[in-house]
Amino acid sequence: MTTDHSDASRSASRRTVLTAFAAAAAVGSPLLAQLAAATPAHATLATPGVEYTSNTALYRELAGQEGTTFSRRFRRHEQFDTSMTTAAPVRRTAILALHGGGIEIGTSELCLGIAGYSPGDAAGAPILPTVHDYWMFEGLLSSGNKELHVTSKNCDDHVALSTAASHLNVLSLHGCKFDQLRLPTATYPPTGDRRVAVVGGLNKAFRTALVQELNAAGFPAIDSLAPAWATLLSEFNGDHATNPCNRTMLGAGAQLELTTELRESLFGDPSSRGGRAETWDSNGEFVKFRDACRRAIATVEAGQPLL
DSSP: OOOOOOOOOOHHHHHHHHHHHHHSSSSSOOOOHHHHHSOOOOOOOSTTTOOOSSHHHHHTTTTTTTTTEEEEEOOOOOOOOOOOSSSSOOOOEEEEEEEEEEETTTHHHHHHHTTOOOOOOTOBBBBBOOEEEEEEEOOOOSSSSGGOOOOOGGGGOOOHHHHHHHHSSSEEEEOOGGGGGOOOOSSSSSTTOOOEEEEEESHHHHHHHHHHHHHHOOOOEETTTTTTTTTGGGGGGGOTTTTGGGHHHHOOOEEEEEEEHHHHSSSOOOOSSSHHHHHHHSHHHHHHHHHHHHHHHHHHHOOOOOO
């Protein structure tokens, strides 16, 4: 979800809660075990609905809590071109999950899966022959992760932005609630299916390919910038110039806003980080969605000859 909020200072109670949670984590224990055993922690804002104004602000306030309160993971693949006569292939697409972990559940796993890696392997083992670069930010709290949300257009993480800037395409993954979309449910989705993918970003060809592939795979998908939806879905269309999905070499990319029902349907057990890691391949839906996105990426890349 990419709703914008105004700025406001935070109270010391927020720092106290998050710091206490970080200090309570057992040194040397596996992260998932720590989260499972911890007393539920809630990150509270001084003013409800007000969030961090940037990643920089979040990192400063939560200094020393990376790995307990939040995490960042990325992979940039080493490549060489040593030939003077031919152009070597380059990776043209990166996958981002700006609000992963417990913030918008399922987006971390989808980021890894679409990039060609196993969502169930902590080391991110490659499981597909073609892989993409990726970057993700994850909330690791036992509860209250929504308070770690940074609006997409305010993302200023240097690795995230450099990853976007060095690729022709970015696919950025987000989560939303069905009711936030205010869709005309009498006519859409026609079957009452609440598993909706709202496709945004400034790359029209990328949006078209995603809508086509996701619908063909059985996931209701709509182009948020199409005339029929542009006004209704303006808060979910990823059209801001500073949204990382559009900070590519082409100044345009794609974004998916996925309803809770869609994300939960991709896992046998969506209720926890461990449950998602263990059941992403249990019902076939995750693979169907992953492969639809990868086909859309392949379609877009095929129309982008290396200059």
